[in-house]
Amino acid sequence: MGLALCLYPAHIADMSMVNVSLTTQCSVLPPNNYGYLALGFDARRNLLFFSANYTRTISAVRMEAGALPWVVVSGTGVVKGLAVDWVTGALYWTDSSRGHVMVARWDGSFQNVLLQDQVTRPLGIAVHPRRGRIYWTDLGLPSLVKPTLESANMDGSERRVLVSGDALGRPNHVFIDYTKDKLYWADSARNKVMQYDLNSGQWGTFFALPRFKVYGITLYRNYLLWTDMEDMNGIHMARLDIKRRVRSIIHPGYGRAADLITVDRVLQPDMASPCKKSRMLCEQLCLPRGPGNHTCFCGLGFTLEGGMVCIPGKIARDNFLLVTDAHQRNVYQIDVSTGVIRAVTQGERHQPIAVDFLPGAPGMPGTVFWSDNEAHVIRRTRLGGHRWPSTFLDLPEDSKVEGVAVSAEHRLLYFTDVGRHVIGVADLGDHGGSRYRHAVVVSEGLTHPRDIVIYSARGTGVGKIYWTDWGPKATISGAYLSGEHRSVLVSFNRTAWVNGLAVDRIGHSLYWADAYNNEVGVYNLSSGQHRILLSTPAAHFYGLYVMNSFIYLTDWSRRFVLRVPKSGGQLMQFGEGKFNKLFGITGYDSAADRSKQGRGVCADQRRCGLQALCVPRTHLTLTCREEVCVLTRDDVASRHYVFPVPTSP
16 A cells, blocks of 8 residues: 555455554564555565655565565656566566656666657556566556557567557556466556456456455456455455455555565566676666567667677766765766766665766876775775776775775865764875875864865865764864864754765855755855855755856766756756756866865875874874874874975875
């Protein structure tokens, strides 16, 4: 039902109803994803999938006591139908608000729009792995587009209309009996369950239900089970041998019975499939093309080469954005000139969140750094290189890094750790030692540090870090790169989720994104004045980045990057809406290359030897931090030295 997921024994029609009620059988899975609409299951992986309309997500949960769900797809429209190809592990869903049928791997990776031309309001969907076909219903539009029952190969090819027009009323969910090779669909306008013979193509009434607006259906042994979302709101059961309803569980008015499935391995029998050995056939996603052929699909930012290998597109060397999509499980480059999206990495796919970029030497590619909160590491890869990421820094299991910032001047990477409530720093490993040295620079008074940036005012040589912190009272704070001389720049007197932070080096300003109040603000580093630049009624801003005359933003409620002029104005879509859930964002424009600001006092990390970490204090002084366990609050030994200011090469 819409407000909860309800679990009943499959033999509910025969069992005693003592101690069986909606209260005992229904529950809301955390984090309270109300608006459940569609269900699917994978018996081989022991997974239940469900869509949540209010949060626009598809989640999975292991069918085990105490198991917690996780989101596999986000940023959807209204998903009313789910189906899993249990042989190949492909997940299909209908999106009735966006008018398309989607496909991805069961974990949400490698998403593709499978069908969208002449798709209006798709609803129910089922798969037949042995035939290599999918089947779905489409409600059409009243007096404009007639409803249909359709089929296509599982790769979207060879699409056919099975039943259409006046023969259909309101076709809802579908069910396939793989033993009899028959398809059934619910028709709430005609108060019937209909059947279609997949061998002969003959179709007709299977079960007439005059009092019911049939919505979800399933068959199990000698029973037909269905849901009704209207006057007879609830779950109903009928015996097939006597063609008579034998039990109903009527729901109260506050919940609507929607989709209905029977979870039993018998309903997903072993079947032959051209994609059964998909990893040998396709690098990313293998979809059957009928019973004997297959098609390889690639995820966002990849192109298919040689019919089976997915190759990232050619990377731009200048004027680009980098974004992380935690649910597409990749880092992407967006060419600012063309809007073209390219995948930055291949290989390991976890959960990228924060991202920053270190420009390379003239003629050399730069390096992308990002945090991975599923693997608890910070990763890096050469932009345009072999694309296989390497681990830059291992983190403790309770770490949750949501901000990273690279200093090209001092060859350091700073990061915020929400899990440990600290701000850490690590060298970039180009000192000749065998280990990356790391330390904590801020460990007190942090509650929920989120984003972090580095800024050095040209001509002063004094570098500073700035970060956002939700905390009981949200703040934007700053300190020297050593963590000393800490101060609060902006203190919010109301609830605020201050997420992204960005530096405008030309305007000497900081911009922040507030996801709670749907606002973008600006702080002038010269005058100390701050103001709200824009406010919008519907958004969930996460990251932002300033490039040239625009602010670029990621928004959890949108599948694309937004941008707005630095001077204010209207939010505009930038690029295509093909992402799932965008988190971090950064960019690069050679005209504002941070590496051209000169070499800092710690540019040569060997000044502190191989065992200590060089951390700048001011433009003249540094502190040599003896290496400690990363992200601890232990005191560290420091020695202070004074060096002449290095000159730019």
